[in-house]
Amino acid sequence: MAFPTTLHEGMILDDRYQIVRRLGHGGMSQVYLAHDLKLPGKEWAIKETIAISNKYREAAAEAAMLTTLSHPFLPRIVDFINGDEVGYTYMVMDYIRGETLEEKFRTHPEQVDVPFILRCGDQLLRVLEYLHQHEPPIVFRDMKPSNVMITPDGDVRLIDFGIARTFKPEESQDTIKLGTVGFAAPEQYGGGQTDHRSDLYGLGALLLYLATGGMYSEWLAGMEGLIRTDMPQHAVQVLQRLLQPDPSHRFQSASEARQALYVKPLQRSHGQGRASTQIIQWNKTTQVIALLGASSGTGTTHTAIMLAHYLARMNHTVALVEMNSDPGAFARIQQVAVTGMNEQQRLRESRQFELEGVHYWREAARAEVVSLLSGSYQFIVLDLGRYRQNDRLEEFLRADMPIIIGSGAEWRYQDVIEMMTALKQYSREKWHYCLPLAQDEAVRRLRKELATDQVYALPWQPDPFDEDEDIAMQLAVLLQRYLPIVRKKRKFRFGLQLF
Template sequence: MYSQQQQISQLSPGTHLRRYIIQNKIGEGGYGAVYKARDSRKPGKYVAIKQINLANLSTQEMIEATDTYNREVSMLSQLQHPGLPHIYETFSDATHWYVVQDYIGGKTLEALLKKRGRLSLEQTLDIGLKLCEILDYLHQQKPPIIYRDLKPSNIIMKGKDELYLVDFGIARHYRKYQRKDTEPLGSPGYAAPEQYGKAQSTPRTDVYGLGATLQELFTGREPLEIKMHGLPAGYEIPVAFKTLLEQMLQSDPAQRPKIYKVKQELQKLKQILHSSKPATKHPAPRAHRRSRNSGADFLLWTYAGIVFTLIPAILTGRFPLLYLLVALSVSLAAGLLTYFIQRARYASTTQLMNVYRKPGRGQYLLEACVIGSLPLLLTHLGYDALNKALDKDLQLLIIWCGLSCFAWLLYKIVARKARKVVSR
């Protein structure tokens, strides 16, 4: 509970604190609060400022606050890990200490549990593996750093992949020949028994806190609640995962696995989980799938028909507009016919003509002659019929309408191609 002076000293939005402009308060606890602030010297840069209020503290509280401040600053200043916040600077005034560090715009796992109730096994394992990497990094320091306060409220998740461990207020260095910790510190339910003055906290102390945290993430129940009342009906933990949690929550530190062993077991559980999932069923390939080149074949038929119909016209000198119009119409009709056949039968028409699995050039030439002969024949027949049946004025009208239609079709094709080029 904050005193009146402590409440007055809280920073309001817009307050200038050196180069930083306070945006809003994002948390509080212990001896102060945490604020989100904007760095005025770096546009778009936000930081988190932890304010420790020394006003009206007793002598013992002053000692504890000083110890907490010095411990967090000294440890985090020397650590470089993507899962840990970076400290930029520290400063103070008459009644406050300030720590400026990375602003992590995510949510604590405690807030995530309040929203979702519990996490899936896969999410729990993923979080466990990331925490193992951070804890292993801390334990590899010389001397090893014991975090001692692992719980959902001290873990921030940003997006789907980023995980951060924050608040090093009670972290300590492991001393090989020390009998026990200087004073009992920790959060009930998450703190290992040795944190209450029975023995010195070791790297396996964090294994206990990790086990309690993973158990809460998967069940949605706090450790003390589970210890007192057990799991509610319907909460079943997979046997292999339950066995690992029981090992991690052993009262005797010597009976708990080391952090690298925990990581190995979590990886095994994740592999088992993935292997037990049904494989994604892909639709069986159809005997005849729709050709992706149906539009290209349509143009191929059309242009091939035009070429084959114009060759005899050029050679014989018969090149009136009506003949050209009939040639274009027949070729276009052949192309449309090809396209609709493909859509209806889900196969390329060239496949129907392929006798050999790998046709050679001779076969392709034969197909081209067959494809071109049909428009050629129809063009001559159609031209002769129209030339005899229609007078000149009607022929000119048909020519005008036909050329207009082809001009419109050409415009649509060019416009469509232009849109595709612009969209790229």
């Protein structure tokens, strides 16, 4: 801060507002929580701004503009206290309980899932629609996570209008270039005047930031493969259009963008809780199945191979990816099927090969997995090996179908429970649990312990490449949500192809 605050805990501002504590700060302003002495029990947020030079006019203009607004996703401005002899002004507004989107994303990233992202997008487009239709139109110009509050009910509030401006069509460009780097539209850096389409770009940057785990806020080549895999395809297309560098290529109104983003919720049957906006769109995007062992020796790789070959026999294009911290199994599979010195040489040079319709990728890095997402595979099966708190956990959490592999042995029953305790902060709605060789009683106990019916036993299958009727029936039950009715392929003759 270039200037110290004039407020402190316990002091009374303007004979009415008793300062409680500081809520936050940024740039040339600070925000405090205050009690209203004239309205007992009422709390307000007070924004203190330095008002030297033209800053006073800016603060007064911001207050005058906001007092004309009335929208459920905007704070109300109830008072504006003129600058004192030191040069400060104070804006009194609604105190919004909750946390900023930035704080929520940082502390509870598992809660920023696809339904949450789409809900934020819908609500922010609603408030932008209101601002842009105001007379004169208001351009927000700083759509970033720290300027969005999330209430305890999960609704948004757009805060901090410090650089908002009314649109003046007679001006060819802005006098001052403002906006947060990474979220501001290209025209905010020069070469034209910002208008309502600048806000649409900012919203696209914010939503892309959430949908890529905080990695990106501008559209780059190959971005489709970097967005979380459970994002609906239509929403990906909306983000791409919002982030067009040329404003004329973006949506031309918030209403148009909101209509394109909207998805009718999938209504569940009675007793299944809220409606969900997460709809699996078969054959529209690649489905990622991630297998993670609760402990060593549970058969994670064996199960991944068995599942991938089952999918291939059902006429699906499948990639089986080794992301195990102790690789080697896929290399041994290559060696078994390769004969002759020429083929051995090719083996050393290639980490990708095909076996019975399954494309194997051994010792793969995350960047390779990202490239596969933009390919032609219907399913990507990830062998993540044994659970540890590392990058592989992120791949598990991002998958369309995360599967935990536990031991069917009674004495190792607690391995899954301990893993669930360690991961209790994450949503488990999509998670499945497979116990190779488990007895029915073990399955019932774990279902009760985890409060889910998505626990399955897998029968004995010594050869994961082979077709088995019992295994096929159980995998069909496990994958029923993801598989249409298809014709099986003919049985393969064991053979390998490098590519």
